[in-house]
Amino acid sequence: MNKIVGVLFIALTMSSPLVWGSCRGPSGIHLPYPDYQIGSENAPVSAHDPSTNQSLPWTASLQSTYYGGNIEWDTCNDRGRGVDSIVWSSSPKVPGASYSDSYGTYDIYQTVVDGVGYIIRSKANVTDFRPVMGEVTVIYPNVAYTNTASHYQIKLVVYGNPKPGQYALPESLLAYWAVRSRESGNVISATVTPVYVQAQTLSVYTVGCSVTTGASQTVSLPAVGSRDFSGIGSTASPSASFTLGLECSPDISLYAVVSDGVNPANTSDTLTLTPDSSVSGVGIQVFRSGEGTPVPLGPESSQAGTVNQWYFGTGESSYVVPFDVRYVQTQEVITPGNLTALATITFSYQ
Template identity: 35%
Template sequence: MRITTKPYSHSGPADSNWLGQQLGNSSGEQTNYTVFNFISCSAYGRYSFSYPVDSPIAGLTHEASGTSYPVYPTGVQGIGYVVGIRDPNASKWMSVKPPYQQVYPAPGQGGMDMSSLGFSVQMKLIATDRLKTGSYTIPAKVVATMRAADKNYELIPGINDVRLWLNSTVVNVNASGCKVTPGSVLQTVSLPPASTSEFSGVGSSAAQSTSFSVAVDCDPDISVYATMTDATTPANTSDTLSLGRGSGADGIGLKLYKSGESTPVKFGPDSSGKNNTNQWYVGKSSTGNRNITIPFQARYVQTKPKIETGKVEASSTITFSYQ
């Protein structure tokens, strides 16, 4: 069996697709009632199964009509695929998932010996990462193997496995976004020295602070979002930046504030995906205002009841999302 998905064209912000979301109307569907014909065989078919060929992308699924689909890589950055399957007489789609999916009889339904078995198959292209401008050809590839078995779950002599193909399709992307200004790319921010006497307990801050800013130049009509990530502890989702390996001090951390705000920035994963943890809205570019600047302040904060004096080093990154 071969499935052809519709060509897909994207024009707009690079991160406008939710990860795990179908790309436009990029789908294809086919039904074949006689993928396996048992008339001339020694046994009838009682079961059918589908086996994926690729390994799913970790942590990413596509949800549709109550079914969760693992997403598989196409080989093109930012684009994956999912495969839905069902018996032609069944109403609910199931996902082709590891290690296999029984297709006939459908889960919860009784089966019987069949003189033939078929499949209904659908495929969708799915967003897996930021889309980059260009024209991409997704090569034809085998995405699943379909198999029939007798009442004893054994292969039937003369009935070979059937491969399910995704035919080649073209994806055209014209993605708009921003560029970080040269002065913002790599910055060293120095805070004045502080004395232990300036802190009054866990959560207290010293008076010293240092200002810095990060700026991007954008195409018009881009909604810019950002996530700060703790480079030392990337899983950190608190509002306190961890000390780096070069630090000699203990009981001290850093908080980063957007200028004019009293609530510190919370850290999140290094991802440009929409709705990333602790991602915040920065602003929207326009034809007349393509530069967006974010001013920050850095402050010391006490993190433990006892402070050990010494050198303080910490590092963070900022990831922009163009929506």
């Protein structure tokens, strides 16, 4: 018997479904930021100068393509219904502070340095920059493609009175980037992308106090006679006054020392007369206004603990410092003539 034998081979092939796109955002965008300094060691800026803001430039435009990638949304649930590219910040804002330029008004976000914050602006490839605020900022409405990029610029802004020093600013989360459905108004969670600024160093060179009035002045005392004195150490009743004005950061403790401009090593309470003085037996003393004891003299130094340095005050943004100047008898015999003395007052903040 002839037999016909048929053999059927069945091959089973397992394959993944064909994928045409994706619904995702990059894991994170880490924006580089250069080290900056406010002022310089040889030319510190006033802590009260609002133009300090202008010394800190914007970074170059930083594109997401180079720092993490694009958002792709062609397989998201809202494909075909339209999306907006949006950026928002959840960083702590500086209460009551803002910054404005030709692009608009910005919230200022805190850094580890009191008085210095970040501002940030963002754009898409085909749009202009817009300030990033705490609420959602639309940088590209109705995105025309199935993927989109974003660009960023960052700027440090001085909004207060930063203390001098060198600060290490750690990497910080600045904002989030995502696409949002135009139909539902919901953010597509798979596309939410954190935006970080990389670590940097900020050096601050500021002057915590500045003299506003009376930085250099000549004080003339009235003429007196030998009969106006009663002995060594006595002062003549006529006096002259002068005043200094200062502006300081409000958290600064202010100290002062009065120094002898002719003999800086003098730590007595009487100024040395200049060589062209013709009088003898009389000197000049400086008093804090309203006090009966002359100010002892010390070296012209701002170092803490300087000899005869005295504490002036803390917590004021402006000071008016009044002084009196009086003649004092220094010898038994007084020879009439003219006299001149020089004094310097060194204020320091600690």
